[in-house]
Amino acid sequence: MKKTLVQFENVSFQYEYTHVLQNISFRINEGEFLALLGPNGSGKSTLLKLLLGLLKPMSGEIELFGQSSKTFKQRELIGYVSQKSNAFNSGFPATVFEVVRSGLAKKTGLFKFYPKDSKAKVMRALEAVGMEAFANRNIGQLSGGQQQRVFIARALIGEPKLLILDEPTVGIHHENVQAFYDMLAKLNNDLGITMILVTHDVDTVSNRITHVACLNQTIHFHGYKNEFDNISQETLNAWYGHAVRKIH
Secondary structure: OOOEEEEEEEEEEEEOOEEEEEEEEEEEEOOOEEEEEOOOOOOHHHHHHHHOOOOOOOEEEEEEOOEEOOOOOOHHHEEEEOHHHHOOOOOOOOEHHHHHHHHHHHHHOOOOOOOOOHHHHHHHHHHHOOOHHHOOOEHHHOOHHHHHHHHHHHHHOOOOOEEEEEOOOOOOOHHHHHHHHHHHHHHHHHOOOEEEEEEOOHHHOOOOOOEEEEEEOEEEEEEEHHHHHOOOHHHHHHHHOOOOOOOO
């Protein structure tokens, strides 16, 4: 039986008078690669904030790694790569190595010395995302896709069991998107990291993904990727509230 890492049970949330999430229930088991799919304004960002402990639900229960989110302390088990992470300008004075090493601050604290094996850890994390050759390069000189890989390495150095990626293919040239998914699938398979990929773009749901959840204020669908592929275009448009393009 696979361990459940994330469980939402009838979770609702509202900002003042605006209902953002209503009766959300789903679970994510160890080893899954889930695409959380929803249009802009569907509540994806709010759900992420609930998952990361930045917001508390108005009603319902959230469990992380078998513990109530209210008492869950092992936040280092969850790695997060934000949507804005790959927006460094070319003048930013940090090398790829330094950016990745800064991910250790979560464990060591900002003003403590890095452990002796930190160099090996940085290089292992860069190797996992195919960026070890760029360790001494300035982060601002890299392409959007390369920067995104570096920030994934920064999240990996904390050795998370769950990795959350917010719109990770934004800023990546469409020709490189498949290679990016291949890299994520390798992390999922080889390192056994459970993944949640948050996106508004149905087109980006790659065949590397194992599960899909469709969110628009509530969960309209949660199941295997091949079940999602069989959903009619009309149903998908109804969930989204407008026409969307689905590519297999």
